[in-house]
Amino acid sequence: MFKTIIVPLDGSLFAEQAIGTAATIAQHAHAELVLLRVHETYVFEATDYSVTDDLSRREQELYLAEMAERVENLFGLVPERVLLDGIVETAICTFATGMESPLIVISTHGRTGFSRLWLGSIADAIVRHASTPVLMLRHRGDGDGEVTRTHHFRHLIVPLDGARFAEVALAPAAALAAAFKAKLTLLRVVAPANAPVPLYAAPYVAPPIDDDDETLNIRLEGAEEYARALAMNLRFDYPDLEVDTAVRVEDSPAPAILNAACAHGVDTIALATHGRGLSRLVVASVTDKVLRGGPEAVLVFRPDVDA
Numbered sequence: 597m598f599k600t601i602i603v604p605l606d607g608s609l610f611a612e613q614a615i616g617t618a619a620t621i622a623q624h625a626h627a628e629l630v631l632l633r634v635h636e637t638y639v640f641e642a643t644d645y646s647v648t649d650d651l652s653r654r655e656q657e658l659y660l661a662e663m664a665e666r667v668e669n670l671f672g673l674v675p676e677r678v679l680l681d682g683i684v685e686t687a688i689c690t691f692a693t694g695m696e697s698p699l700i701v702i703s704t705h706g707r708t709g710f711s712r713l714w715l716g717s718i719a720d721a722i723v724r725h726a727s728t729p730v731l732m733l734r735h736r737g738d739g740d741g742e743v744t745r746t747h748h749f750r751h752l753i754v755p756l757d758g759a760r761f762a763e764v765a766l767a768p769a770a771a772l773a774a775a776f777k778a779k780l781t782l783l784r785v786v787a788p789a790n791a792p793v794p795l796y797a798a799p800y801v802a803p804p805i806d807d808d809d810e811t812l813n814i815r816l817e818g819a820e821e822y823a824r825a826l827a828m829n830l831r832f833d834y835p836d837l838e839v840d841t842a843v844r845v846e847d848s849p850a851p852a853i854l855n856a857a858c859a860h861g862v863d864t865i866a867l868a869t870h871g872r873g874l875s876r877l878v879v880a881s882v883t884d885k886v887l888r889g890g891p892e893a894v895l896v897f898r899p900d901v902d903a
Contacts, residue, residue: 597771598625598729599697604688604718605633607659611703613735615663616746617893618701619671621731624775627699629675631663632691634684653679666743685721692728699768700730704887723869723883729768729897732887747893749776752864753842755783755853758822762868764899769866770830770837772895779838781860782827784819785852786845788812812845819843850885857890866895 601622605611615631622629633656637649660677667675680687692698704719723730733747754769756762766782773780823841830839842860846852857865869883887894 597697597767598699598775599627600630600695600699601625601627602630602632602692602695602698602700604700604702605631605663607656610735612663612743613745614701614703614733615667615743617733619667619673620746621699621701621772621775622673623671629667629673630678631660631667631675632678632680632688633660634680634682634687636684637681670744685718685725688722689726692726698728700726700728702730702732703735704732723896723898727899729895732894732896734887734892734894747863749773749778749864751779751781751860751862752866753781753783753857753860753862754866755785755849756823756826757785757849758819763826765866765868765895765897766826766830768895768897770834772864774834774837777836779840780830781862782823782839782841783853783856784823784841784843785849786815786819786843788845788847816843816845850882853886854889863891864893864895865890867897869896869898
């Protein structure tokens with residue numbers, strides 16, 4: 597599925613930690629690797645910054661060339677180098693939208709929510725506004741030589757709530773799992789007490805409807821059947837893909853996702869998110885909790901159209 601792997605860089609060692617994983621994905625998916633940087637022009641009234649601006653642009657072009665050479669030496673890939681102009685997050689998202697089957701791979705600190713450093717705030721903005729899949733890599737530290745650091749994709753999990761919107765994460769997750777011959781688990785989360793679907797992501801908005809054991813069992817059977825049907829469809833599209841299903845009963849989506857990931861030994865979580873307001877499965881706070889408390893890799897997809 598992925599044909600263009602995009603790595604946004606800002607010149608920092610921390611941002612470069614995403615390159616190794618991105619290069620490995622490009623190799624497995626036979627995709628093009630793009631090293632991208634955004635040049636921001638600062639304009640102040642009655643001040644001419646043209647000379648400084650030209651020097652900054654040349655330095656950024658040299659940086660991309662140096663990084664491309666390192667990638668070629670380390671991974672045997674010849675990446676495309678792109679220097680854009682404009683507002684960073686807007687330029688990145690617009691560029692990705694114009695590419696064929698893109699995946700953005702970016703580092704995030706994942707400490708107290710999104711880091712307030714450059715790549716933290718930009719990562720936040722990209723997740724909220726990009727209409728293409730974004731792979732967030734939760735790294736710690738700025739150690740040198742991290743370009744070779746690679747995340748190993750062995751087991752991915754996709755949380756589902758029974759709504760069509762949550763299913764949009766299935767396609768990019770399956771594509772990533774298939775490229776690495778990794779296992780894919782479909783997680784259907786069921787609340788212990790029945791509640792209207794739009795309220796499940798925010799369970800304290802209204803009280804749930806009382807459930808008895810028989811009603812809960814019926815809902816569990818429906819959840820298992822739903823997950824098995826989706827798994828069957830994925831096996832049809834990816835005959836060699838190992839797909840299984842899991843159903844968990846928990847009050848809140850974030851703990852359910854994190855507990856299931858831990859129980860199944862998952863290294864990557866794939867989430868669908870609106871990126872703003874309420875989602876039937878994931879609100880911004882849930883995505884943030886998963887990024888902070890989950891495995892090092894979280895694949896986030898916010899499609900153009902809400903379902």
